[in-house]
Amino acid sequence: MKTKSLRGGWREQWRYAWMSALKDMLRQPLATLLTIMVIAISLTLPSICYLVWKNVSQAAAQWYPTPQLTVYLDKSLDDNAAEAVINKIKTEDGVDKVNYLSRAEAMGEFRNWSGFGGALDMLEENPLPAVAIVTPKLTFQSTDTLTSLRDRIAATQGVDEVRMDDSWFSRLMALTGLVGQIAATIGILMVVAVFLVIGNSVRLSIFSRRDTINVMKLIGATDGFILRPFLNGGALLGFCGAVFSLILSQALVWKLAVGVKQVASVFGTTFTVQGLGWDEAVLLILIAAIIGWLAAWLATVQHLRRFTPE
Structure with missing residues (x-):
């Protein structure tokens, strides 16, 4: 009670x-x-x-599209060496996808896009390097993490230059x-x-x-x-x-x-x-x-x- x-x-x-x-x-x-x-x-x-x-x-x-890294390989690399460099890039932490264009494929893309097919046929040697378009993972798309990934890829042997397509993204x-x-x-x-x-x-x-x-x-x-x-x-x-x-x-x-x-x-x-x-x-x-x-x-x-x- x-x-x-x-x-x-x-x-x-x-x-x-x-x-x-x-x-x-x-x-x-x-x-x-x-x-x-x-x-x-x-x-x-x-x-x-x-x-x-x-x-x-x-x-x-x-x-806004996903920021990407454009990797230019050394022109002295043959196809096998270029493939080895690409495989090494794929193992880097933060890499989600890599689209690879060999020197011949890069020349074909440029020929179709530029319309300078006749002028390109006059060249004795292909002046274009092999190219890899690297798409980072979602967790690596901030400016700092993307810069860190770029620096690590640039330090890879066989890579000539890495450009970061993130100006508007930043x-x-x-x-x-x-x-x-x-x-x-x-x-x-x-x-x-x-x-x-x-x-x-x-x-x-x-x-x-x-x-x-x-x-x-x-x-x-x-x-x-x-x-x-x-x-x-x-x-x-x-x-x-x-x-x-x-x-x-x-x-x-x-x-x-x-x-x-x-x-x-x-x-x-x-x-x-x-x-x-x-x-x-x-x-x-x-x-x-x-x-x-x-x-x-x-x-x-x-x-x-x-x-x-x-």
């Missing part, structure tokens, strides 16, 4: 805390709505920056990284803004209920009992702000998707703007609720430490 009584007491306390938090929010609906919208806008800005980074990365993977990766850094910076600033907004809202709520808190203290209410409604209120503000932020973000994605689709059609391709996934949306809501809870806890604890019952 005692255990059931304790459980019932805790249940009643939690019910009181949530009902008190909801009543406090509904007591001033306009102020609560404005606070939620400020939180929503503060969360929407980093969300949009994250979506820009996400879609730029997707576009880079979709439209620029695109640098741009993508910059967008990611901007998104992270704005995200941190907006998290601080949400923390301050919720903390200030809870402080105002505490000030408006100081007489009630005074009575609770006089009749022996614990700090935890007094804290709980304000903590729940802070978490609710963060939760509601995150939900409104998701609605705003999705509305912007739908608006931009039409324009992006038209631009992509001009270039003869298709691209779908990606919004936040379910896992990302849940993560945003959890983070916002936790920030609200922490901001409310800090504001309430500071007030209770300075509070003296009258």
Whole structure:
């Protein structure tokens, strides 16, 4: 019976805390709505920056070809020696695929592409070296790993020169990284803004209920009992702000998707703007609720430490 009584007491306390938090929010609906919208806008800005980074990365993977290494073999190598060099290159860590063109095949490709067949027939010797096009593995397609792979292949005996076809890839990766850094910076600033907004809202709520808190203290209410409604209120503000932020973000994605689709059609391709996934949306809501809870806890604890019952 005692255990059931304790459980019932805790249940009643939690019910009181949530009902008190909801009543406090509904007591001033306009102020609560404005606070939620400020939180929503503060969360929407980093969300949009994250979506820009996400879609730029997707576009880079979709439209830009895989970076490759062009390996020119020494012209003094015969076919057997060239094949041995190619087999050695295939064993290098990070190499996914190697397309090999012998000197004769390279000459045939150049003849078909250039249209200088007559001029090439006048040459006594084939001036073109054997060529290998090396495609790196996905884990070796960053600038640093690709440079390391190029240097290792260039050090192979029988290799005359290695060229890295990654100039545009490097620029695109640098741009993508910059967008990611901007998104992270704005995200941190907006998290601080949400923390301050919720903390200030809870402080105002505490000030408006100081007489009630005074009575609770006089009749022996614990700090935890007094804290709980304000903590729940802070978490609710963060939760509601995150939900409104998701609605705003999705509305912007739908608006931009039409324009992006038209631009992509001009270039003869298709691209779908990606919004936040379910896992990302849940993560945003959890983070916002936790920030609200922490901001409310800090504001309430500071007030209770300075509070003296009258």
